[in-house]
Amino acid sequence: xxxxxxxxxxxxxxxxxxxxxxxxxxxxxxxxxxxxxxxxxxxxxxxxxxxxxxxxxxxxxxxxxxxxxxxxxxxxxxxxxxxxxxxxxxxxxxxxxxxxxxxxxxxxxxxxxxxxxxxxxxxxxxxxxxxxxxxxxxxxxxxxxxxxxxxxxxxxxxxxxxxxxxxxxxxxxxxxxxxxxxxxxxxxxxxxxxxxxxxxxxxxxxxxxxxxxxxxxxxxxxxxxxxxxxxxxxxxxxxxxxxxxxxxxxxxxxxxxxxxxxxxxxxxxxxxxxxxxxxxxxxxxxxxxxxxxx
Amino acid sequence: xxxxxxxxxxxxxxxxxxxxxxxxxxxxxxxxxxxxxxxxxxxxxxxxxxxxxxxxxxxxxxxxxxxxxxxxxxxxxxxxxxxxxxxxxxxxxxxxxxxxxxxxxxxxxxxxxxxxxxxxxxxxxxxxxxxxxxxxxxxxxxxxxxxxxxxxxxxxxxxxxxxxxxxxxxxxxxxxxxxxxxxxxxxxxxxxxxxxxxxxxxxxxxxxxxxxxxxxxxxxxx
Amino acid sequence: xxxxxxxxxxxxxxxxxxxxxxxxxxxxxxxxxxxxxxxxxxxxxxxxxxxxxxxxxxxxxxxxxxxxxxxxxxxxxxxxxxxxxxxxxxxxxxxxxxxxxxxxxxxxxxxxxxxxxxxxxxxxxxxxxxxxxxxxxxxxxxxxxxxxxxxxxxxxxxxxxxxxxxxxxxxxxxxxxxxxxxxxxxxxxxxxxxxxxxxxxxxxxxxxxxxxxxxxxxxxxxxxxxxxxxxxxxxxxxxxxxxxxxxxxxxxxxxxxxxxxxxxxxxxxxxxxxxxxxxxxxxxxxxxxxxxxxxxxxxxxxxxxxxxxxxxxxxxxxxxxxxxxxxxxxxxxxxxxxxxxxxxxxxxxxxxxxxxxxxxxxxxxxxxxxxxxxxxxxxxxxxxxxxxxxxxxxxxxxxxxxxxxxxxxxxxxxx
Numbered sequence: 020x021x022x023x024x025x026x027x028x029x030x031x032x033x034x035x036x037x038x039x040x041x042x043x044x045x046x047x048x049x050x051x052x053x054x055x056x057x058x059x060x061x062x063x064x065x066x067x068x069x070x071x072x073x074x075x076x077x078x079x080x081x082x083x084x085x086x087x088x089x090x091x092x093x094x095x096x097x098x099x100x101x102x103x104x105x106x107x108x109x110x111x112x113x114x115x116x117x118x119x120x121x122x123x124x125x126x127x128x129x130x131x132x133x134x135x136x137x138x139x140x141x142x143x144x145x146x147x148x149x150x151x152x153x154x155x156x157x158x159x160x161x162x163x164x165x166x167x168x169x170x171x172x173x174x175x176x177x178x179x180x181x182x183x184x185x186x187x188x189x190x191x192x193x194x195x196x197x198x199x200x201x202x203x204x205x206x207x208x209x210x211x212x213x214x215x216x217x218x219x220x221x222x223x224x225x226x227x228x229x230x231x232x233x234x235x236x237x238x239x240x241x242x243x244x245x246x247x248x249x250x251x252x253x254x255x256x257x258x259x260x261x262x263x264x265x266x267x268x269x270x271x272x273x274x275x276x277x278x279x280x281x282x283x284x285x286x287x288x289x290x291x292x293x294x295x296x297x298x299x300x301x302x303x304x305x306x307x308x309x310x311x312x313x
Numbered sequence: 314x315x316x317x318x319x320x321x322x323x324x325x326x327x328x329x330x331x332x333x334x335x336x337x338x339x340x341x342x343x344x345x346x347x348x349x350x351x352x353x354x355x356x357x358x359x360x361x362x363x364x365x366x367x368x369x370x371x372x373x374x375x376x377x378x379x380x381x382x383x384x385x386x387x388x389x390x391x392x393x394x395x396x397x398x399x400x401x402x403x404x405x406x407x408x409x410x411x412x413x414x415x416x417x418x419x420x421x422x423x424x425x426x427x428x429x430x431x432x433x434x435x436x437x438x439x440x441x442x443x444x445x446x447x448x449x450x451x452x453x454x455x456x457x458x459x460x461x462x463x464x465x466x467x468x469x470x471x472x473x474x475x476x477x478x479x480x481x482x483x484x485x486x487x488x489x490x491x492x493x494x495x496x497x498x499x500x501x502x503x504x505x506x507x508x509x510x511x512x513x514x515x516x517x518x519x520x521x522x523x524x525x526x527x528x529x530x531x532x533x534x535x
Numbered sequence: 536x537x538x539x540x541x542x543x544x545x546x547x548x549x550x551x552x553x554x555x556x557x558x559x560x561x562x563x564x565x566x567x568x569x570x571x572x573x574x575x576x577x578x579x580x581x582x583x584x585x586x587x588x589x590x591x592x593x594x595x596x597x598x599x600x601x602x603x604x605x606x607x608x609x610x611x612x613x614x615x616x617x618x619x620x621x622x623x624x625x626x627x628x629x630x631x632x633x634x635x636x637x638x639x640x641x642x643x644x645x646x647x648x649x650x651x652x653x654x655x656x657x658x659x660x661x662x663x664x665x666x667x668x669x670x671x672x673x674x675x676x677x678x679x680x681x682x683x684x685x686x687x688x689x690x691x692x693x694x695x696x697x698x699x700x701x702x703x704x705x706x707x708x709x710x711x712x713x714x715x716x717x718x719x720x721x722x723x724x725x726x727x728x729x730x731x732x733x734x735x736x737x738x739x740x741x742x743x744x745x746x747x748x749x750x751x752x753x754x755x756x757x758x759x760x761x762x763x764x765x766x767x768x769x770x771x772x773x774x775x776x777x778x779x780x781x782x783x784x785x786x787x788x789x790x791x792x793x794x795x796x797x798x799x800x801x802x803x804x805x806x807x808x809x810x811x812x813x814x815x816x817x818x819x820x821x822x823x824x825x826x827x828x829x830x831x832x833x834x835x836x837x838x839x840x841x842x843x844x845x846x847x848x849x850x851x852x853x854x855x856x857x858x859x860x861x862x863x864x865x866x867x868x869x870x871x872x873x874x875x876x877x878x879x880x881x882x883x884x885x886x887x888x889x890x891x892x893x894x895x896x897x898x899x900x901x902x903x904x905x906x907x908x909x910x911x912x913x914x915x916x917x918x919x920x921x922x923x924x925x926x927x928x929x930x931x932x933x934x935x936x937x938x939x940x941x942x943x944x945x946x947x948x949x950x
Contacts, residue, residue, distance in 0.1 A: 071401060073532050095407035105397045110324060121317025122406050357687035358658070358673050365654040365675070366720055411536065445685045447655040447677055458879075472544075484936040488544075491551035495871055498879065503652035505879045508871075515550075518543050525540040529940060 021080075022047045022169045022201040023068065028077035030063055037063050038225055041077070045218075047168075050195055050202040052212055052233070054306055055222030061205040062102065065173045068203070069099060081169065095123060098167035102174040104158040108147035112140065112157060116164070123165050131160035152183035159187060163194065170195070172204040176211075184208075188215045209303040213237070219302070221309055228261075228309050233302065240305050243281055245270050245292040252291065259284050262311055273308035318413060322390060322420045329389040330424060333382040337432040340374050345439045347371070352443065364448055368501050372436065372452055376497065379429060379463025387470035390421045395474050404531060414527045418471060422520055425467055429460045451503050458505045461516050462496025468519040469493065475526035541937055542918075548933030549926050550869060550881075556928065557861070557868035564857045568827075569849055574814060575821035575834035575842075576606040577625060582821070582832050582845045583607060593845045609635055609816035626818060635817060640770040644780065644811040649764040651877035656685070658720050662727040663745045669722040676700070678713035678732065703749035704742065710735045717765035717777060724769040731765045731777050731789070739765075739779070741794070754794045760784055763806050772815075780806045800833055800841050808875055827851060853887050863890035866927045895927035902931055911939070 023045040030037040037060045045051045055061050066072035067079050070086045079086040084093050107115055112135050120126040134156050140149060146157055155175065162170060172191075176184050192215050195202050206212060219236050221229040229236055247254070250268035259281060260272040274281060278297055285292065300308065348371050352360050363369035394400040403417075404410045433453065440449045469489035476482045496512065505512075571586040582593050583606060590598040604611040608621060612635050615621035624630055656675040664670070674684040674693055681701040684693040704711075714737070718730035729743020729750070739762065741752040764780040775788035779796065785804055787796045801824055804811065812823040819842065822833045828851040834843040852858040861868075870882040902923045906916050913920070919939055923930040 069401065069405060071404070071531055091407040091409065094405060097405070099402075099405045101397075101399075101401055103397065105399055105402065107321065107393070107399065107402065109393050110321070114320075114324060118317050118321050121314050121320070122408070357690075358671055358675070361656065361675060361687045362658070362671070362720075365656055441690075443690060445656065445675075445677075445690060451652070451655070481936075481938075485544075488548050488551050488933075488936060491555050492547055495554070498871060500879050501652060501877055504877055506652065508879050508881060511881060515547070519547065521536065522540045522544050522547075524537050525544060525937070528537045532940060 020047045021045060023079065023081055023203060025064075025067075025079040026077055028064075028067065028074050028079065030060075030067070030072070030074045036225055038222075038227075041227060043220060043227070043230060045201060045203055047201050048199045049217045050192070050204065050215060051218045051220060052216035053203070053205040053220045053222060054209055054212065055205075055207065056310060057207050059222045059224055061207070061222060062173065065102075065171065065205060068171060096168040098162035098165050098170040100158055100162060100170070100172040100175055103177055104151065104155040104175070106146055106154065106158050106161070108149075108154070109145060111143050111145055112138075113142060115146065115157070115161065119161055119165065125166055126164055127166055128164050131164040134160040134163070151178040152180060155179055155183060155187060159190070166198075167200070169201045169203070172202065174205055174207065176206050176208045184211060185214075188212075191215060209306045213302040221306060223310055237300070237302065237305065239275050240273065240300070240309065241276070241278075242271065242273050242298040242300050242304065242308055243278075244294070244296045244298060245272075245285075245290075246294040248291045248293050254290055255288055256284075258288075262308055273305075314408060315416060318408075318416050319420050322417050325393055326386055326389045326421065326424065329382075329385045330428065333385060333428060334431070337378060337382070337428070338435070340378055341432065341435050341439060344372055344374060344436075345442075348443050357443070361444070361448065364444075364451075364502070370452070370455060370502065372456060375432075375436075375456060376459050378432075379460045380466050380493070380497070382428065383425060383463035383466035384470055386421055386425050387467045387474065390417070391471050391474040398477075398530075400475065400527075400530060404527075410527065410531060411524055414524060415521075418468075418520070418523050421467065421471070422464070425464060429463060433460065454503045454506050454509070457509050458496040458512065461509070461512055462493055465496065465516045465519055466493050468516070468522060471523045472526050475523060475530060477526075477530045481529075541939065544937040545919075545922060545930075545933045548936050549922075549929045552929040552932050553865075553867060553869045553926070554871065557865055557870075560861055560865070561857075564860060566855060566857050568852070570825075571830065571847070573812075573821065573823045573830065573832040573845070574607055574610065575819050575832070577816070577818045578606045578608065581843065582834065584847075609639055628817065637771045638815065638817040640768070640772065640813075640815045642766075642768060642778065642811075642813045644764075644766065644778070644806075646807050646809065646875035647877050648766070649780065649806050650875065653716075654720075657716055657718060657730065659684070659729070659744050660722070660727040661745075661747070662729060662743050662750075669724070669727055671722055678704075678711065678716065680711055682711075700742075700749045703751045704740070707740065707751045707753045708738070709740060709751070709753075710738075715762060715765055717767050719767050719769055725771065726769075728767065728769075728776055731767055731779075733762050733765070737762060739789075741776070741789075752794060754789060754796070757796055757798075758784060760787075770815075780804075780811075782806060786811065797839055800835060800839065801831075828854075859890075862886035862888055864894050864928065866891040866895060866925070866929075891927060895924055898927045898931040899924045902934065905935065915939075 021044045025044070026042050028041040029039045053061055053064060063072060067074050068081065068086050070089055073087055081089065082093050082096065084090060107118070110118065116128060116131055120128065138153050138156055140153060146154060149157070175187060179187065188211050191202065194200065204216065213233055216233050219229060219231065219233040220227060247268040247270065254265070254270060256263050256272050259274045259276045261275070262273045264271040276284070282295070364371065394403065403413060406413060433456070437449055437453065440452060469485070469492065473482050473485045473489060476485055569586065571584050574583045574585070576583050579592065583598070583603065584591055584593065590603045592598070598606070604614055605620065608615055608625065612621055612630070612632065616632070621630060656677050658672050659676050660669050660672060673688060674686045674696070676682055676684045682697060682704055684696045684700070685691065686693055712735055713732050714735060715733045716730055717732070727743065729741065732740045732742055734740065737760070739754040739756055741754055743750045760779070761782040762779055763782050765777050767777040768775070773791050775790050775797070777789050779787040779789060781787070784798070785801050786799045788799065790797055799822060801811070801822060804824055808826065810825040812825070814821045818837065820835050822835065824831045829846065829848040831846040832844065833841055836842050853862050865886055867883060867885045870884065871879050873880070873882045899920060902920055903913065906913060916939055919934045923934060
């Protein structure tokens with residue numbers, strides 16, 4: 020059973036293509052991370068999912084309903100964290116809790132107050148005067164109190180210091196797994212992300228570069244470093260590598276091939292190298308390897 | 314749910330509403346203290362004369378007050394929604410998007426209307442001390458376009474603020490400026506009476522145009 | 536609902552554009568319209584037309600300034616007397632300053648008079664106080680269900696005075712409330728003659744106060760007059776009390792003391808659009824009735840007999856170059872104010888002819904091009920195109936200001 024199904028999404032801004040025929044699903048109970056550099060269409064996808072954007076073609080379904088025309092019942096099952104932890108910052112934490120509780124019959128304020136009790140804020144302090152980290156806790160607390168089945172978190176790590184980011188991720192992971200929640204999260208900061216997500220979807224301009232369980236991706240996507248014997252040699256790695264970085268005689272390349280496959284490929288191309296090394300990568304390394312540095 | 318919606322709108326506008334009420338009361342107090350003073354000095358008959366035959370409006374300090382109040386309430390209510398596109402939160406609430414916008418807007422309009430009616434009521438009561446019904450009626454007729462203009466300002470500024478694209482905000486503002494100017498064109502006492510009903514009807518239908526901006530926002534004009 | 540809200544905005548846009556754009560156009564291009572002044576000369580026994588700085592007779596002969604002053608001796612008698620060129624007598628009548636100035640008067644009626652907000656409270660002066668100067672009364676009257684006097688100082692009705700006047704009116708058969716109340720509500724007049732009032736049935740009354748008592752006269756009108764406006768005048772000759780403008784029978788003056796209604800020899804006068812002027816001197820009155828592009832001048836003697844007439848017609852607004860230009864750009868305009876009224880209204884003025892059709896067609900083509908360039912299907916934009924076809928420039932602007940995002944967009948063509 021899928022919580023989110025997007026089929027053949029195509030969208031343009033003016034004449035600029037964002038993506039074409041993008042399809043993906045999010046299984047219930049899974050945490051999917053949509054990772055990509057700025058401007059690759061993460062926000063576009065979030066906006067389509069929330070019905071704030073009508074794609075040129077294609078359709079997104081949440082719990083079987085077109086996201087352009089979500090019913091209040093379905094919206095009640097979706098928790099939405101806006102990029103930058105935007106909330107009604109003209110309210111204080113009591114007012115905002117009172118406001119939201121009116122919309123959700125199953126409102127459970129306990130986790131909200133638990134998080135709030137850890138913040139060093141005064142009861143009458145407006146959210147606008149809080150730090151970014153404190154605001155993220157307010158936004159998170161509200162979503163937890165709402166107790167939605169699907170959480171859509173848009174670039175939640177933006178502006179958070181490492182401590183708050185780690186706190187947020189660990190709390191979210193534990194909560195989602197314990198309560199069997201589905202989470203759709205986007206981020207352009209990859210650090211710590213492997214602690215949170217089950218599946219990864221890496222987006223580049225106009226296309227999806229990878230879409231698979233994060234464990235599988237980490238196990239199959241590899242980085243190799245070789246040193247050439249003659250720096251001037253023409254090297255053709257296009258057959259196996261998805262990304263190559265060459266500095267003088269040192270070559271870094273990223274591939275889905277195994278060590279054996281790479282070695283036999285190098286031999287078949289007659290490439291003469293002195294050292295050969297596979298580098299262990301974090302998700303962030305892999306992300307940069309896949310999407311290139313620039 | 315309605316209670317929650319109104320609660321948030323009230324938090325946004327309450328300060329402006331109290332200030333507006335305060336300003337309105339100050340203006341009224343000023344008007345009637347001045348009338349009392351002038352009547353003592355120039356004699357009531359002469360004071361009436363200047364209204365009847367010289368076109369002197371003792372209430373002209375009220376002219377732009379409804380415009381300012383309408384503008385301020387609209388900004389207080391909708392500007393916080395546009396900062397960081399916060400209206401997304403509102404549209405994400407488990408209610409119909411148009412429904413919630415209509416409720417928010419109706420709340421603002423009703424508060425504004427109540428404020429205006431209160432000020433007009435107090436004005437009428439104060440005028441009744443000094444003037445006969447003929448002068449009060451003519452005064453109210455003369456002020457009516459200003460108060461209608463205040464309502465129209467509220468509706469159009471909401472439209473402008475919720476519009477997601479700056480260029481269109483500018484275009485709407487041009488139309489709004491042209492339209493609102495109609496209400497404030499200088500005219501002799503009672504000169505607006507034939508056009509009050511048409512203007513009131515146009516203002517009434519303008520109450521729903523905020524939905525247009527809301528729709529443009531939801532359909533990704535950004 | 537949302538589509539509806541867009542059409543409201545488009546309609547508002549058209550309204551604003553059709554007010555603002557024409558007003559801009561006229562500010563830039565409008566030429567001063569012709570507005571001649573016509574006098575009657577007892578000396579030449581002919582009209583004198585003053586058009587801008589030119590003075591001429593109906594045959595086109597131009598006068599110098601000196602000639603002009605000489606043939607209008609009553610208008611310029613102070614100048615002529617100072618110059619020593621004033622004749623001692625004209626038509627056998629001795630020329631003396633007091634009699635000349637007593638006989639001369641000027642009155643002008645514009646259509647605004649009948650279409651203006653009017654006061655509903657009036658001061659009733661004591662017309663025979665025995666004092667030289669008139670004094671402002673302390674109360675004001677209104678005539679609604681009865682005639683009421685309200686004392687300004689207390690803002691209360693003077694019951695005694697009110698019933699006194701109400702019964703005096705009722706005795707003369709006045710049916711309440713009053714329709715038109717006309718008087719001269721100022722102390723700066725030579726004497727007080729009270730008010731000329733029409734009642735609910737349209738009958739004409741003269742009401743004034745003499746030594747605190749009501750004086751009411753029901754004025755016999757010759758026929759069923761549809762009176763639209765009365766103007767009381769304070770002319771030194773005391774020839775008549777007031778002018779009475781009717782919609783059906785022309786213009787009358789109510790003769791002093793005798794209350795005879797003297798009809799002025801003016802036919803086809805429409806008080807809603809025509810201007811009326813009357814200048815009077817020792818021997819003649821010169822009446823000018825003026826429309827937007829014509830006038831009719833009538834000279835009468837002291838017995839109200841016509842002695843001469845003259846008329847002229849010239850290019851109307853839309854026959855002039857500026858008007859023609861307007862009518863070939865804009866299909867109509869809306870004004871909030873009008874020359875013929877003090878009221879604010881939506882004055883809708885369609886442009887004559889069909890020359891604006893070309894601009895409307897161009898606007899329509901522009902709208903089609905814009906729609907196609909955005910990749911919108913024409914079909915779902917038919918209402919916009921219709922609006923543009925009918926309202927031209929205004930519709931084009933309004934539909935672009937409030938764009939139609941309801942039509943499904945075609946993806947751009949890939950290069």
